[in-house]
Amino acid sequence: MMYKTALATSVMMLSVGLAHAESTYRIGITQNNVGVDSYQTTYESAFEEAADKHGNVDVVVLDAGGDVARQIGQVRNLIQQRVDAIIIWPTNGQAVIPAIRQAHQAGIPVVVTNSKIAEAGLDYIAAFSGPDNVQQGASSAEMMCDALEGEGRIVQIAGQPGYTTAMERAQGFEEKLAEACPGVELVETQPADWNREKAQRVMENFLTKYDDIDGVYAGDDNMGVGALNAAKSAGRAEEIVFIGATNFAVGYEAIERGEYYGSIYQSPVDDAEAALQTALDVLAGEEVPKMNFFETPKITADNLAEFDKPVF
Amino acid sequence: MASVEQSKQAIMLNKKYKAGLLSFLSAQGILVFFLICMFAFSLFSEQFISQSNIMTVVRQASIIGIIAVGVTVVIIGGNLDLSVGSMLSFSTVLVVDLHDKIGPAGAIILMFALTLLIGAVNGFLVGFMRLNSLIVTLAMLSAIQGLVLIYSGGKNVDIANQSDTWFAFFGRGYVLGIAVPVILFALLAIVVQVVMSYTSYGRRIFAVGGNPAAAVYSGIRKNWCVFSTYLISAFCVACAALVLGSRVMGSQNNVGQGYELLVLAGIILGGTSLLGGAGSVWKTIIGVLILGFIQNGLLLLGYPYYTQWLVTWVIIILAVWLDLANKRKRLFTTHS
Numbered sequence: 001m002m003y004k005t006a007l008a009t010s011v012m013m014l015s016v017g018l019a020h021a022e023s024t025y026r027i028g029i030t031q032n033n034v035g036v037d038s039y040q041t042t043y044e045s046a047f048e049e050a051a052d053k054h055g056n057v058d059v060v061v062l063d064a065g066g067d068v069a070r071q072i073g074q075v076r077n078l079i080q081q082r083v084d085a086i087i088i089w090p091t092n093g094q095a096v097i098p099a100i101r102q103a104h105q106a107g108i109p110v111v112v113t114n115s116k117i118a119e120a121g122l123d124y125i126a127a128f129s130g131p132d133n134v135q136q137g138a139s140s141a142e143m144m145c146d147a148l149e150g151e152g153r154i155v156q157i158a159g160q161p162g163y164t165t166a167m168e169r170a171q172g173f174e175e176k177l178a179e180a181c182p183g184v185e186l187v188e189t190q191p192a193d194w195n196r197e198k199a200q201r202v203m204e205n206f207l208t209k210y211d212d213i214d215g216v217y218a219g220d221d222n223m224g225v226g227a228l229n230a231a232k233s234a235g236r237a238e239e240i241v242f243i244g245a246t247n248f249a250v251g252y253e254a255i256e257r258g259e260y261y262g263s264i265y266q267s268p269v270d271d272a273e274a275a276l277q278t279a280l281d282v283l284a285g286e287e288v289p290k291m292n293f294f295e296t297p298k299i300t301a302d303n304l305a306e307f308d309k310p311v312f
Numbered sequence: 313m314a315s316v317e318q319s320k321q322a323i324m325l326n327k328k329y330k331a332g333l334l335s336f337l338s339a340q341g342i343l344v345f346f347l348i349c350m351f352a353f354s355l356f357s358e359q360f361i362s363q364s365n366i367m368t369v370v371r372q373a374s375i376i377g378i379i380a381v382g383v384t385v386v387i388i389g390g391n392l393d394l395s396v397g398s399m400l401s402f403s404t405v406l407v408v409d410l411h412d413k414i415g416p417a418g419a420i421i422l423m424f425a426l427t428l429l430i431g432a433v434n435g436f437l438v439g440f441m442r443l444n445s446l447i448v449t450l451a452m453l454s455a456i457q458g459l460v461l462i463y464s465g466g467k468n469v470d471i472a473n474q475s476d477t478w479f480a481f482f483g484r485g486y487v488l489g490i491a492v493p494v495i496l497f498a499l500l501a502i503v504v505q506v507v508m509s510y511t512s513y514g515r516r517i518f519a520v521g522g523n524p525a526a527a528v529y530s531g532i533r534k535n536w537c538v539f540s541t542y543l544i545s546a547f548c549v550a551c552a553a554l555v556l557g558s559r560v561m562g563s564q565n566n567v568g569q570g571y572e573l574l575v576l577a578g579i580i581l582g583g584t585s586l587l588g589g590a591g592s593v594w595k596t597i598i599g600v601l602i603l604g605f606i607q608n609g610l611l612l613l614g615y616p617y618y619t620q621w622l623v624t625w626v627i628i629i630l631a632v633w634l635d636l637a638n639k640r641k642r643l644f645t646t647h648s
Binding site (some may be wrong): 005034036037038040041042049188190191195196199200201202204205208209222225226229233248249250312 | 357359362364368372412461465466467470484502556559560561562564565566567603611612614616617618
C-alpha cells in the first residue's frame with residue numbers, strides 16, 4: 001500500500017506536480033508501526049484523506065514497522081528526495097534524534113507526531129503535534145477521584161514498559177492522584193503491554209491478591225475492558241470503578257452500558273489532521289507553538305452523546 | 313582412636329547421605345524445585361495456596377497448555393513448531409471476526425478448517441518436502457503474522473453483542489464448578505497421552521523421532537507420521553483460539569505473539585527432549601503449570617514485570633541443567 005502511494009505520488013509529481021510546483025507541498029511521513037493496532041491504522045487512512053482534501057499536498061507515506069533502523073533509513077531517504085517537510089512518528093524517542101538533526105541541517109522542517117522525542121532533540125524540530133499524555137493521566141486521576149468521592153484503594157494496569165505514552169500517562173495519573181486525592185491509595189501497578197488478554201490475566205491476579213479493590217485505572221480502554229472482563233467473571237464488577245484512556249469502541253459501549261465509568265477521548269483522526277495542519281502551518285511560515293497538543297476531553301456517561309463512537 | 317573411627321564413619325555416612333540427596337534431587341529435580349517454589353511463595357503470600365488462586369492459575373495456563381500438548385507431539389516426532397503463536401493470532405482473529413458475520417457455529421467450523429489447513433502446509437513442507445522444521449515454522453511465524461494483518465486490516469476485532477452469545481461458553485463457562493478451558497485442556501491432554509502411550513500410532517511417532525532411519529527400515533511411513541503431528545498441533549491451536557477468543561470476546565492481531573516461546577518453555581521444563589523420540593504429555597502439563605504458578609506467585613508478591621521475566625527464564629535454564637545432570641548422573645561436569 002505504501003509503495004502504491006509512493007508510486008502514485010511520483011507519477012503525480014511528474015504529470016501534475018511540475019505545473020503547480022510553486023504551490024504544491026510534498027510532505028513525507030514515516031509512521032511507527034501501522035497494522036499492529038487499530039489506532040495507527042485509522043491514523044494512516046485519516047492522514048491520507050486529510051491530504052487529499054488539501055488540494056496542494058502530495059504525501060509520501062512510509063511505515064517503519066516498529067524498527068528504529070528502518071525509520072532512520074526512511075528519514076534519510078526523504079531527505080534525499082528533498083521533500084518540503086517530514087512528519088515522524090518516532091519508534092524510539094532517543095534513537096531517531098540523529099536522523100532528525102540531519103533533516104534539520106538539510107533545511108527540511110520536521111514535525112514529530114503522536115509520541116514525543118527526548119529533550120535533546122527538541123532543538124531540531126519545528127513542532128510536536130499530538131496528545132498530551134501527562135495531562136490525560138491527570139484527567140483520569142480527576143475522574144477516579146470524582147467516582148470514588150475521594151476515598152478508596154485502586155490498582156493500575158499500565159501500557160508497554162519503556163514506551164513514552166505509557167510512562168507519561170502513568171506519571172500524570174500518579175502525580176495528580178497524590179496531589180488532588182490523597183484519600184485514594186494506589187496499591188499496585190503492573191503492565192499489560194496494551195494487550196487485553198494480558199490485562200485480563202493481571203486483573204485476575206489482582207482480584208485474588210486484594211479483597212477490596214474500589215477502582216482500576218488502565219492505560220488504554222483495550223486493557224480496561226480486559227480488566228472489566230476479569231471482574232465480571234469473578235462477580236466483582238459492581239463494586240469496582242473502571243477508568244481508561246484512548247477511548248476504543250468497546251470502551252465506548254461499556255460506558256453506554258454503565259459498566260465502565262469513563263475514559264479519555266483521543267481520536268486518531270484528530271491526531272492525523274493536527275499533524276498535517278502543523279506541518280502546513282510551518283511551511284506557510286506561521287508562528288507555531290513548539291508543543292502543539294490537540295484536545296483530549298474526559299468522556300463519561302454524562303457527555304457520551306456529544307462524541308461519535310470510535311471506529312477502532 | 314575410637315573417636316577417629318567414629319568421625320570417619322560419620323563422614324562416610326554424611327557423604328552417602330549427601331550423594332543420596334543429590335541423586336534424589338537430580339532425579340526429581342524439577343518436581344522438587346516446583347515444591348520448593350510453591351512452599352516459598354505460600355510463606356510470603358497467603359492467597360497463593362487458596363483454592364480460587366489455584367483455579368485461576370490453571371485456567372490461565374490452559375491456553376498455553378492446550379497448545380503445548382500439540383507441540384509436544386511434534387517434538388516427540390523429531391521436529392519443532394514455532395509457528396503456533398502466529399497461528400493462534402490468526403485463528404482467534406478469524407473466529408471472532410466470523411462470529412458476527414456468519415454466526416458462532418459457522419465461525420468455529422471455518423476456523424478449525426483453516427487452522428488445520430495451515431497445519432497441513434507445515435506438515436507437507438516438513439514431512440514430504442523434507443525441509444528443516446525450524447526454518448519452515450520460523451518462516452511460517454512471520455508469514456502468518458502477515459496474513460493476520462492483511463485479513464484484519466490492522467484493526468482490532470470485537471464481538472458486538474458480548475453478553476448474548478453461547479460462544480462465551482468456551483472461555484467463560486463452567487461445568488460442575490470447573491472452568492471450561494480447564495476441562496478442554498484436561499480432555500485433550502488425556503486423549504493425546506493415551507494415544508501416544510497405548511496405540512501403535514503413538515509408538516510410530518516415538519520411533520520416527522528417535523531414529524528416523526531405523527523407523528523407515530521397519531516399514532513406518534515417516535512422511536505421513538510427521539505430517540500428522542502438524543495436524544495435531546494445528547488442532548490444538550484451534551482449540552486454544554476458541555478458548556482465547558471466547559475468554560476475551562475480541563482479538564488484537566498480535567495476541568499470540570511470543571506464545572511459541574512460553575509453549576517451548578513449558579515443554580522443556582517438563583523435560584521433553586528437543587532432540588525428539590522422548591517425552592510425555594503429562595510432563596508437559598507439569599511444566600506448563602510450573603510456569604503458570606511461578607508467574608502468578610511473583611505477581612502476587614508484587615514483583616515488577618522485568619523481575620518476573622528474569623526469574624522465569626533463569627528457572628528454565630536451571631530446569632534444563634537439572635535435567636541434563638540427571639542424565640549424566642552428576643550435577644557438574646568438567647570434561648565433555
